[in-house]
Structures are given as C-alpha cells and as structure tokens.
Amino acid sequence: MPAGDRELKATKNRSIKTDGEKPLGGLRQVAAIAGVSTATVSRVVNRPETVSEALRKRVEMVVDQLGWIPNGAARALSSNRTGAIGAIFPALALGDFARAIDAMQDALAERNFLLLLARSQYDADLEFNLARKMVERGVDGLVLVGKTRTEGYEQFLSKAEIPYVNTFVYDDTAKRPCIGPDNAQAMESLVDYLVSLGHKRFGMIAQTTRNNDRAAARREGVRTALARHGLAIPPESIVEGQWSIEEGRMLFRRIVKADPLPTALICGNSLLAVGAVLEASELGIEIPKKMSIVGYDDIELMAELPVPITTVRVASDEVGRVAARTIADLVDRKPHIAGERIPSEIIIRASTGKPRED
Amino acid sequence: MPAGDRELKATKNRSIKTDGEKPLGGLRQVAAIAGVSTATVSRVVNRPETVSEALRKRVEMVVDQLGWIPNGAARALSSNRTGAIGAIFPALALGDFARAIDAMQDALAERNFLLLLARSQYDADLEFNLARKMVERGVDGLVLVGKTRTEGYEQFLSKAEIPYVNTFVYDDTAKRPCIGPDNAQAMESLVDYLVSLGHKRFGMIAQTTRNNDRAAARREGVRTALARHGLAIPPESIVEGQWSIEEGRMLFRRIVKADPLPTALICGNSLLAVGAVLEASELGIEIPKKMSIVGYDDIELMAELPVPITTVRVASDEVGRVAARTIADLVDRKPHIAGERIPSEIIIRASTGKPRED
DNA sequence: CTGAAAGCGCTTACAG
DNA sequence: CTGAAAGCGCTTACAG
Structure with missing residues (x-):
C-alpha cells in the first residue's frame, strides 16, 4: 500500500x-x-x-x-521550559567556587534541574558571550558571580527576561538576589583580629580587582578597618597578583624589600598566601615570629602546610545550595528570598601571632 | 479591527x-x-x-x-542539532581534569560549540544519570572519562545514537575514540626510573580503582614493571585512598609501620603524594635521603613544596583540545581520528634519589 | 538568490 | 480522567 x-x-x-x-x-x-x-x-x-x-x-x-x-528541544519549544540552569564561574577549580559548584549541582538535581557550567576566566567579554550562548541555547535561569556588569550585559539579561542570581557577593540593595558573604566585612574582621594582636605595620598581596568586585570589596574592607584604627598600608607594601603559588612567592620577595618590614601580611586569596608562606620559609623568615601571614578562602592545603595558615572561611557550599534554591524558586515562580548573607569566619592557625618586637 | x-x-x-x-x-x-x-x-x-x-x-x-x-529549542527541533557538547568529569577541580576542561571549552568555542559540564564524583550511577539528562536535554555529543561502563550505559549511548569520546585513557582497540595517556605505560616508566636509581623495596599509596579504570591501569603498570625486574610490593606496603592531602598523611603513617621500610613510595595521585611528603617531613623522615616519593599528575603545588615532588605530567590540555576536535568532527560528520595517545613525561624533582644504604 | 509551506516532537488549553 | 488538535519558533527541501 x-x-x-x-x-x-x-x-x-x-x-x-x-x-x-x-x-x-x-x-x-x-x-x-x-x-x-x-x-x-x-x-x-x-x-x-x-x-x-x-x-x-x-x-x-x-x-x-x-x-x-x-526530545528535549520539542519539549522546551512547547512548554517554554528547558529544565536547565546555567552557571558561569570565573574558574571552576578554585576552592570557594569548586565547593559551591558541587553543592549547587546536587541541590539543583533535587529540584529536577540540570546544571550547566561554564568558566569565564575573569574575562568580562567572555562571560557576556557565554551568557548569550547559554540563553540562546536555552536555560531557564542563570547563576552568576559578582554583581557588577556592563550596561549592555544587564540590558541583555533583562531583555531576555531570564531570571538570575548573583553569588559570592552580598548586597541587600541590589535588584537581583545576592547570595554570598559580606566580603568587606569579612576582611574588616580579619584586620581587627590582627590589630588586636598588636600589629601596626601591614603589608598586602592583593588579588587583582579587575573584573572582580569581590576582590575590590575585600580590599576596601582592609582599608576601612585599618583607617578605623588610624592605620594604613604604605604604597611600597602593597603588591598585586592573581592566584598562584608562584606569584605569591614572587610578590613576597617584593614585600620583604620594604624597610621596616610589615609585621602582618594580608594575602588576597589562598594560593597567594601559600606562596608567601613557602617563600618566607625559604628565605628563613620565621612565621609568625617575624611576620604574621593571613589569606582568604580556606583550601585543604592551608591547614596541611608545615605552618598552617590563618584565613577566612566562607560557607561556600551554602552559597551553592542557597543559590540553587533561589534560582529554582525564581524559575518555578515560587516565593523566593531577596538575597542571603552567607556567614564567613576567621580560621586561626599558626601563621599569625603577636608582632615581633624590634 | x-x-x-x-x-x-x-x-x-x-x-x-x-x-x-x-x-x-x-x-x-x-x-x-x-x-x-x-x-x-x-x-x-x-x-x-x-x-x-x-x-x-x-x-x-x-x-x-x-x-x-x-530560540534554541526551535532551532534544535527543526535542525536536529543543539550546538552543545556535554562533558561529564569525575571532578572538575582536580589538576588533570581542570586543565583539560579549560582547553576543551576554548577549543569547542572555536568550533562554535558550547561546552556543558557536569561532575559525577566517580559515581557510576550518577554519571549514567547525568548522561541521560544531558542527552534528553539535548547535546550533540558527549565527552566522557575512561572507557569502562556498564552494559546498560553502553546500550543507552548507542541507542541514543549520540557520538562520544573517551578521555584520559588510550586504547586503540576500543570502538570509540580514546584520547589520553597510556596510563600503564606511564607508571612503568616511573618504576623503571626508580629501579634505575637502585630501588628494590617499594611501597604504594594507591588511588582507589573503584569506577576508575585509569587508576586501575596505573596500578597494573606498577605491578608489571616491578615484575619485569623481579620485584613486587609486599601487601603491608600497599594502602589505598582517594585524593586528599589528609589521606596522604594518614596513609603514610601506615606505610612507615612496615619493617623494613620501603626505599621508594609510589603515590597514586598528586594530593596523596603531597600528603605523604608533608607527613614525612613532620615525622623527621628525610626525603629523598631516607625514602624517595613520587606522585602522578603534576599540580603547581608539587613544584613549590620545600621538597618538590617527582611526578608524571600528562599533557592534559592536549587531551582537552584533541577531545574537543574529535567530538566536533564526529558531530559534524567530518573525518575524525580513531583515538590519540597523549604523551606523558616524568618530571624529576628533589623527592627522588638513590636508595639509602642500610 | 529568494519565498511559501511543511514539519521537527512535544505540551496544553479546550471540550467532553 | 482522556482525546483531538493547535501551536511552540525555527529550518529546509522544493520550486522558481
């Protein structure tokens, strides 16, 4: 027939x-x-x-x-829903982000969403591009890092009518839910702690603030807290890097050129702190006797080094979990939180102590 | 009107x-x-x-x-193409994988594919599940790690008619392209090197081989090479862990209970090696004078520790790049390679030397 | 080079 | 609770 x-x-x-x-x-x-x-x-x-x-x-x-x-495409076309949440992170392997990603994937799976990840390398253009591609390909919502973006990017997001949340920042005045620690506040506490030990001369190996409002906030937090105590870091004791042990080492060698030497050194992230501590030991500078060193973001290594490093630990898995819940609520049009301040705490280890007397 | x-x-x-x-x-x-x-x-x-x-x-x-x-869904529905490649990795933050992922995302972007990532935590069921979800949601191809999977999983993949490649393994007899190092061969070379230094008593902190055919191959490589030299590791000198510094430390404490002590210790991955070296220094066991220690997978930290660690470095970025190219070729129905053996090399550092004389 | 129209494989008001 | 049918927003032979 x-x-x-x-x-x-x-x-x-x-x-x-x-x-x-x-x-x-x-x-x-x-x-x-x-x-x-x-x-x-x-x-x-x-x-x-x-x-x-x-x-x-x-x-x-x-x-x-x-x-x-x-067929997911057919389903998405007729239901106007893809069941996927896109997340764009600067890097996937850094401590904080890695923990958040793990927790987020599991939390989203429970809500029946598939998490799709991409990494933007702290490159604003690449991030915008990835966001476009994700939206075009079809995601129901987006999880982003930070809250600062170009106007074009913002416009794109609102024009696409795609729900999204900002993570690793907290700001209760923002239009979109922010889920993260209070970066400035965390650093202020850290400075207060060092000042309480008696430190007055500070140095800083800062993380570059380019395309990174979290790092900028943390740096500002350091400045604010020091100012509150009538202190400031002299220009020659501030250097800037990204996030590697090697850089931490190299920048530490710049720091030790200052005279007088800072008694306390604040590092912008975990790897810079690790590099600084390792280089100090190689240079025979005893930590914390000669100098206290602190970092930000707690990775396993910091606790395991010969001199364990004092740092700020953010409940990053909680960032991931709350972000997952919030974006799922937004997509499902359920009541959702306006943002959440995720706690952070100072983990005191052997790399900090009273300043040397000289 | x-x-x-x-x-x-x-x-x-x-x-x-x-x-x-x-x-x-x-x-x-x-x-x-x-x-x-x-x-x-x-x-x-x-x-x-x-x-x-x-x-x-x-x-x-x-x-x-x-x-x-x-609208990506509409486009996918009518063109039968989504423009996305899914990749499922056991973990996203481990050295080898992280490097491969970075290279892969960039290489796929050049071919106009969006990379969608998920992590399976070395959990076979979770991986199968994620693969299902990705296929259902719509990806044109899949990048997987390893070549061993259950029959059901294999059947699903072929039934779904989805192209995929296996990474971090090499096997020219496999039905699908395998792109990775020869894991067994890499370890054989490492053993040969240690034997050439004069070592005869070996210990091993192995990575668990559960759901991990790469680790199994590496372990087999060690066994083969030792056998070739008429050697073997006594049972009390083999312990097994996953991938953390803490575990490396703990397992090292088990290793040092053996009498006589091994003169050379092979660690299944970078973090286990780091833990072993750190614990050795804490126990006052001089490396490499008392014991040589080697790892697998080269992460920055291994070069930066007080005693830099000899290890196997795989060109993981090349794994990512070739995998990207191959899956893109498969999806585009272009001629594609049948697989590629990615080179690996031994990076000799200060943690290895001649055996102690006792 | 360009257009009219069918069709991709689902979901979802609507009616019963 | 169930079915008939329209429609989601594109792509792509086909014809000119």
Missing part, C-alpha cells in the same frame, strides 16, 4: 497502529502502541498523578520497553 | 506588516520588518554567504535593532 504510505507522510499521521514501514518513533509511537493519545503519554511523563493508574502503567511499560527518551 | 485580530490568531499569521496589537516576535517579526521571508532571515543567521549582500545587511540591521535571539 504505497499510496497509503504517501498519505501517511503527507498528511498528519493519524494511524493508531504502526504496521507500515515508516516507524512512527517518539511519543507518537508510544501512544500508538499503548493505544492512548499523545496527550496521555505526555501526562504520564510529566504529571503522572493526573492519569488513571491503569493507563499510567500501560504507558510506562511501553516507554520502558521502547527506551523512549523525550 | 478585532475580527481581524481574531483571524490573525486563529489562522497562521501571514501578515507582512506588524501593525496589530499582537507583536509577532521572533524570527517572523524580523522577517516582517525587513520585508523578507523567514527563510531568508534564517539563512542570514546560519549561512550568510548564501544571501545577497543587500538583503543580508538589511536583515542584520533589524536583528541588531530588535536584539533578537534565536
């Missing part, structure tokens, strides 16, 4: 049975074999509770037997 | 001008404003070279002005 086949192909295929040579495929085949409408199959898959027990079982059997996997 | 509106809505909307209150939106609106067909707009976006200069410019202006972003 070639003529019949033609017609099947040309008009909408309405046959219930699939005896022809053209396999139906997909949901329609499932419906045909189960002897139900495509609507019913769809309901069984998406809202099984709305379907009678008998039909549900029949359809589920056929689905299993055929190994049918719904 | 409410009746007109009704009709616009009920029948297919064919009006060229968009004066009604219902905005057209999307590609159709672009077409209407530019005064061309939707086919032309689609061509301008996807294959601009097939469209005349004049029309192309006109359409591009409208696209820019409207800020139109194509």
